[in-house]
Amino acid sequence: MRGRRGDWSLLFVLWAVFIVIGELLAWKVDLLPGNYAREGEVVDEAYILLIALAVPVFAGVAATLLTMMVRHTTWKLGDAPPTEDGRYLPHHRTLTIVWVTVSALLAAGVAVNPGFVGLRDFRGEQRADHVIAVQAQRWSWQFTYENGAVATDELVLPVDERIRFDLSSIDIVHSFWIPAFRVKLDNVPGRTTQLYVTPEREGDHADNFNLRIQCAELCGLDHAKMAVPVRVVSGAEFDRYLNSLRTGV
Amino acid sequence: MWPLVRAMVGALVGYLVGITITVLAGLGGVNSEVALVFGYTLGLVGWLYGIGLGRTWVREWRGLPARPDAIEGWRRYLTFSTDHKVIGVQYLTTFIAVLVLGGISALLMRIELSRAGETIMNAERFNMVMSMHGILMVAVAVAAVLGSFGNFMVPIMIGADDMAFPRLNAISYWLNVPVALGLILAPTVGSFDSGWTAYPPFSTVNNHGQTLFIVSVITFGLSSIFGGLNILVTVATMRAPGMTWGRLPIFVWGAVSASILSLTVTQFFAGALVLVEMDRIAGTTFFNAAGGGDPLLYQHLFWFYSHPAVYIMVLPSFGLSLEVITHMSRKPLFAYKASVVAMLSIVGLSLIVWAHHMFTSGMANYFHAPFMFLTESISIPTGIIFLSALGTMWRGRLRLEPPLLFGFIWVFQFLMGGVTGIFLADVATDINLQDTYFVVAHFHYTIMGGVVFGFLAGTHFWFPKISGRMYNKRLANIFAVWIGLAFQTTFIPMFWLGTNGMNRRIADYPEELENVNLFVSISAVVLGLGFVLFIGNMLHGAIKGPKTVGNPWSATTLEWQVASPPPEHNFHGVPTVLATPYTYGSTMRHAQLADEPITAPLVGTAYEGD
Secondary structure (H helix, E strand, O other): OOOHHHHHHHHHHHHHHHHHHHHHHHHHOOOOOOOOEHHHHHHHHHHHHHHHHHHHHHHHHHHHHHHHHHHOEEOOOOOOOOOOOOOOOOOOHHHHHHHHHHHHHHHHHHHHHHHHHHHHHHHOOOOOOEEEEEEEEOOEEEEEOOOOOEEOOOEEEEOOOOEEEEEEEOOOOEEEEEOOOOEEEEEOEOOOEEEEEOEOOOEOOOOOOOOEEEEOOOOOOOHHHOEEEEEEEOHHHHHHHHHHHHHOO | OHHHHHHHHHHHHHHHHHHHHHHHOOOOOOOOHHHHHHHHHHHHHHHHHHHOHHHOHHHHHOOOOOOOOOOOHHHHHHOOOOOHHHHHHHHHHHHHHHHHHHHHHHHHHHHHOOOOOOOOOOHHHHHHHHHHHHHHHHHHHHHHHHHHHHHHHHHHHOOOOOOOOHHHHHHHHHOHHHHHHHHHHHHHHOOOOOOOOOOOOHHHHOOOHHHHHHHHHHHHHHHHHHHHHHHHHHHHHOOOOOOOHHHOOHHHHHHHHHHHHHHHHHHHHHHHHHHHHHHHHOOOOOOOHHHOOOHHHHHHHHHHHHHHHHHHHHHHHHHHHHHHHHHHHOOOOOOHHHHHHHHHHHHHHHOOOHHHHHOOOOOOHHHHHHHHHHHHHOHHHHHHHHHHHHHHHOOOOEEOOHHHHHHHHHHHHHHHHHHHHHHHHOHHHHHHHOOEHHHHHHHHHHHHHHHHHHHHHHHHHHHHHHHOEOOOHHHHHHHHHHHHHHHHHHHHHHHHHHHOOOEOOOOOOOHHHHHHHHHHHHHHHHHHHHHHHHHHHHHHHHHHOOEOOOOOOOOOOHHHOOOOOOOOOOOOOOOEEOOOOOOOOOOOOOEEOOOOOOOOOOOOOOOOOO
């Protein structure tokens, strides 16, 4: 028989080690690609917070599993049927109650933050400096700016201004996703869906390949290629761009 | 072989009659989709008639005695057998074959994705292979555990001689063959390329193969409903004396919970697909916005089935993995009642979380918060399953046997799947991660990790029971470690791909992601090759493996108290159940067989609680 204390010691040591490794990974390692929008920050913060919260849970289960593998497993194949039993331990009321309570608190906590908090911050206010209509069809995007200018080859946005995209589709369901902004919403035929974004860093597709619109809802043959570069520019340059579109330069 | 030939002739005749009716009624040409629908439907009727209904039910309706095929030996696996053990083996072998087909299609995709740009197939073929992989693997996940072990083991574990409705059971199995044929032959009329989700309006405007997809999947749903009904009625009515609900082995509870769902929600998917088909061939506009329809309606109907379907897949596997872990730990299942309550809570909760698949679909914003909260609350009952697994292992007499190894891996896989699920339940993170490789990695951890590894644990646990022989344990352990590791190197990088801008279901991706994709592809090939070892070991074990003793694991449940393989009616006489199935470490006995001399002191009493 192996001692009770050894199991718990090993379990807690492993747990602590896993937590340290996991939390370092969550907070110190840059797991996410470049972010160019305020909404993206909300998403990334939620992502990091969820990792930080998940690590102790993950570590606890993994540590228990590993403890049992190390201390209570006979690593030898037997041919005869086993004869020895473990202790008759069908339940443990206190442990079950504690376990369920802790997991309920965790679920509720995660639902509040980053859940409800993240949802509120992500949505932000229903106000826009610019409205851009985005019409999807297989397998291209068309952008109509407020001044009536139309573009299909790239999407140009002014930095630090709040933009509302009015998304629509003329054939089937598509999905408007800009990975560098962390935002996504479907273009659904027959309705206009609205997505707010506030770009906060200038850049273009050459700086970061995730500055692109990528269709994220399976739409057939060229679904993978239904992508258009996104460029975030200063307000002045944005105005110049709109004028150039209008005059066809 | 004869019944199969009869069935094929029946199917062909039915198919031709269907086409003829279509043409004569002026509904469409020989190659039209209407002809496909009628041809398939009547072909299905002809198939069932030929395989065995003609000689049983149809004869009885005509007042004649039934004359079921009396074929012995291995050929009985090719007949309309009503023996639940034969049907279990039919399911087992069929769905391992489908698993291999699905695996091959996965490898084809991974080879294409090993480099950016086109490598071995164009986008059209990729979409075909991707959709095929999806629906085949969904079918495996739904039916592999419930169809094979649900059929083979549940009746024996509760002390019954067969399922409640043996013929319905046979129909459930034989419906799967036209399903497989319909899906595999679909590319001949133009492949379905809208994934296994078949979202309209896309699925209302693509190739004719979509119609074969629709009729096949509806047929598969019918099989699933029949199977669920059968398991529920069997457990409700055919338990041996003393087998109270509180003494059911945990795998039976897993099968019961999943059956509640497959009996009650499968209809929603079938209904939604019927509407899609109507839009295709009857000129309706259920999902066509221009005609007043709504594409989102389908998504609600679809996920109202397909989210619970995830639990139709994993609940039997929860039960199975807990069952295996209990016997291999040689300790009673920890917190039995709590885990039964957990399974039933999952059944209930799974019905009210569907819209978490639709956070980016454009549905009304006020849906977000409640569906996020409800989804996250599923972690509470799921946590109890972990409590049960870990509490059972705690200081058990764990011995390195293949089923236990798969049990260990299963806990880890489902842990990964569960933890990464939180990122998809949270609205903010899901808005970015939805439809990316993060989702692909997550559901492969839950479905392949949770279901297939549970299935493998069960296969290695019950193999000697089913075949009476033992596989090579050392090879099986190597297989477990091999695929356990290759699985991690295949799917962990996918989380990174998802957060770094790779969306799912794409034949091509930005060049910047090439190296990681190459690594994933190589790992996937290694993972796939591992299964060669599995198939080889199982085949060799079934034919040439050493004869095993009746109860090689010294397990306590009823199926291990009879010979391996079990006799025709499972038991000689009716067994009496005396106590909990998990009597490890106690002096209680689970059951007393009718033909067994009383050798041990009887502790525990029939008909009373534990």
